[in-house]
Amino acid sequence: MNFIEEIVEKDLQEGVNNGRIQTRFPPEPNGYLHIGHVKAICMDFGIAKKYGGVCNLRFDDTNPAKEDTEYVDSIMQDIKWLGFEWGNVYYASDYFQKLWDLAVQFIKDGKAYVDEQTAEEIAAQKGTPTEPGVESPYRNRPVEESLDLFYKMNSGEIPEGKMVLRAKIDMANPNMHFRDPIMYRVITDHPHHRTGTKWKAYPMYDFAHGQSDYFEGVTHSICTLEFVVHRPLYDWFIDQFATTDYRPHQYEFNRLNITYTVMSKRKMLQLVKEGLVAGWDDPRMPTVCGLRRRGYTPESIHSFIDKIGYTKVEGTIDVGLLEHTIREDLKEKAPRVCAIMDPVKLVITNYEGNNEQLTVENIDGVESAGTRQMTFGRELYVERGDFMEDAPKDFYRLTPNGREVRLKGAYIIQCTGCEKDAEGNVTTIYCTYDPNSKSGTEGGNRKVKSTINWVETTTCLDAEARLYDRLFAVEDPSGTEGDFRDLLNPDSLKVVQCKVEGSLKDVKPLDHFQFLKQGYFVVDYDSTPDHLVFNRTASLKDNWKK
Numbered sequence: 397m398n399f400i401e402e403i404v405e406k407d408l409q410e411g412v413n414n415g416r417i418q419t420r421f422p423p424e425p426n427g428y429l430h431i432g433h434v435k436a437i438c439m440d441f442g443i444a445k446k447y448g449g450v451c452n453l454r455f456d457d458t459n460p461a462k463e464d465t466e467y468v469d470s471i472m473q474d475i476k477w478l479g480f481e482w483g484n485v486y487y488a489s490d491y492f493q494k495l496w497d498l499a500v501q502f503i504k505d506g507k508a509y510v511d512e513q514t515a516e517e518i519a520a521q522k523g524t525p526t527e528p529g530v531e532s533p534y535r536n537r538p539v540e541e542s543l544d545l546f547y548k549m550n551s552g553e554i555p556e557g558k559m560v561l562r563a564k565i566d567m568a569n570p571n572m573h574f575r576d577p578i579m580y581r582v583i584t585d586h587p588h589h590r591t592g593t594k595w596k597a598y599p600m601y602d603f604a605h606g607q608s609d610y611f612e613g614v615t616h617s618i619c620t621l622e623f624v625v626h627r628p629l630y631d632w633f634i635d636q637f638a639t640t641d642y643r644p645h646q647y648e649f650n651r652l653n654i655t656y657t658v659m660s661k662r663k664m665l666q667l668v669k670e671g672l673v674a675g676w677d678d679p680r681m682p683t684v685c686g687l688r689r690r691g692y693t694p695e696s697i698h699s700f701i702d703k704i705g706y707t708k709v710e711g712t713i714d715v716g717l718l719e720h721t722i723r724e725d726l727k728e729k730a731p732r733v734c735a736i737m738d739p740v741k742l743v744i745t746n747y748e749g750n751n752e753q754l755t756v757e758n759i760d761g762v763e764s765a766g767t768r769q770m771t772f773g774r775e776l777y778v779e780r781g782d783f784m785e786d787a788p789k790d791f792y793r794l795t796p797n798g799r800e801v802r803l804k805g806a807y808i809i810q811c812t813g814c815e816k817d818a819e820g821n822v823t824t825i826y827c828t829y830d831p832n833s834k835s836g837t838e839g840g841n842r843k844v845k846s847t848i849n850w851v852e853t854t855t856c857l858d859a860e861a862r863l864y865d866r867l868f869a870v871e872d873p874s875g876t877e878g879d880f881r882d883l884l885n886p887d888s889l890k891v892v893q894c895k896v897e898g899s900l901k902d903v904k905p906l907d908h909f910q911f912l913k914q915g916y917f918v919v920d921y922d923s924t925p926d927h928l929v930f931n932r933t934a935s936l937k938d939n940w941k942k
């Protein structure tokens with residue numbers, strides 16, 4: 397049980413809000429969801445689910461300059477994919493009129509004023525946590541003047557940046573957020589994705605979030621630690637107008653940071669816009685759609701979130717843990733198949749007759765995973781690296797020294813020689829096979845030192861393998877000096893043409909496989925029957941130390 401669940405259980409025991417539990421997940425639709433958001437989603441939806449409450453989805457759409465319905469749609473799709481259901485869908489923009497009326501009341505009550513200073517002037521007057529700020533020269537202007545200007549802020553008469561509405565609280569308050577925080581600003585150049593050009597004055601986060609929680613009846617408003625310092629203001633704004641005892645309460649947990657990636661939507665948008673990645677769903681991105689395309693499953697992501705837990709201290713999680721959870725999940729699920737990344741032809745000189753069908757287990761020793769047919773024949777492709785003409789003693793794979801090697805799921809072979817081109821590159825490996833060594837028969841039990849992978853040349857398929865690695869070359873791209881774009885890992889994507897077994901003919905996007913000895917792969921959206929495309933989800937080697 398995490399500390400927020402403890403709070404909820406205590407509230408339930410004490411009958412707070414008559415036992416009603418209501419949370420919300422409040423994304424700003426200014427980008428795609430990332431794995432950090434998933435941590436918040438699992439908390440917000442998880443609490444509601446566990447305690448019989450409801451979690452609503454609320455789009456915090458108060459900045460039209462950055463928001464778009466494209467993001468709204470993707471956010472909903474991703475939450476559903478993660479397996480969560482919201483109660484209602486709300487938008488902060490649903491409350492623009494209510495918030496406006498409230499702001500007008502604040503002005504009338506002498507609790508807000510229109511400030512005509514520039515953003516720089518206002519910032520310069522803020523003071524420091526130990527020094528009081530300086531009051532704006534507009535702070536004590538008549539109510540009528542502020543009211544008049546506030547209407548003008550919304551009519552288009554006031555250009556962006558020329559005026560703001562500020563709460564009149566306390567320029568000496570030790571909490572900097574109380575030093576006459578901005579309630580409204582002007583945005584004229586960007587129509588809002590839902591309200592169009594109706595509004596020109598838009599509420600700031602601090603004036604919109606708590607109020608929205610209150611209007612909706614949220615009981616537990618859960619967010620990340622950077623909002624701890626906003627909490628007193630969250631409470632203060634609500635106290636100014638609430639007419640009942642009901643109050644939403646804000647609770648905070650540590651945000652998720654992961655090594656070798658960035659999770660700021662601003663930076664991710666930059667990568668997308670500048671073409672440094674292929675899009676929001678580039679398989680190297682920490683976005684939910686990127687992880688999905690990379691081959692992460694909802695189960696693996698939930699397992700990751702469970703493992704990291706919720707605390708009140710900031711930290712950074714080793715990306716190795718994320719990679720570990722997908723390996724653990726796919727280990728149980730992904731059928732094993734042969735894919736030859738660097739193929740060289742192998743001819744079995746004593747194999748006579750037609751191709752034959754072999755029945756092979758999808759996951760060795762796991763009966764429930766089923767079997768598949770693999771076509772075997774006289775000519776195969778094997779990995780170039782599995783052959784060596786002049787091999788050292790401890791090389792146990794193919795070399796013309798009489799040593800036996802098993803072809804995975806098939807027969808034992810012995811290398812007899814090879815053919816090379818003018819440059820000395822091996823073009824064909826020659827072998828003989830033992831017809832009595834077929835896997836699954838008595839002879840199949842005969843053990844040899846090594847097993848290699850293969851595909852049959854006339855039935856195998858050409859495929860593109862996209863070998864993804866970490867997006868950044870440094871552990872902490874946000875904390876490293878210089879432009880974060882210079883820290884990208886130049887080897888984060890390698891594209892390889894490979895040969896895969898014919899059983900993969902009818903694969904569909906997001907089907908998972910383990911390419912034997914190579915790693916876990918998933919079928920990409922770009923894949924077609926004529927051009928198969930696989931993304932490497934993770935290599936097989938797990939460096940995660942428990």
Ligand code: ATP
Nearest residue numbers: 422423424432433435436619620651652659660661
């Ligand atoms: P950015 O600063 O990149 O725009 P944000 O935090 O402003 O991100 P929102 O859409 O406002 O993004 O976030 C919605 C919810 O998700 C908030 O409650 C926020 O606290 C939570 N959240 C965002 N990032 C993380 C993270 N890395 N770890 C945990 N929760 C997060």
Ligand code: MG
Nearest residue numbers: 423424456601
């Ligand atoms: Mg935000």
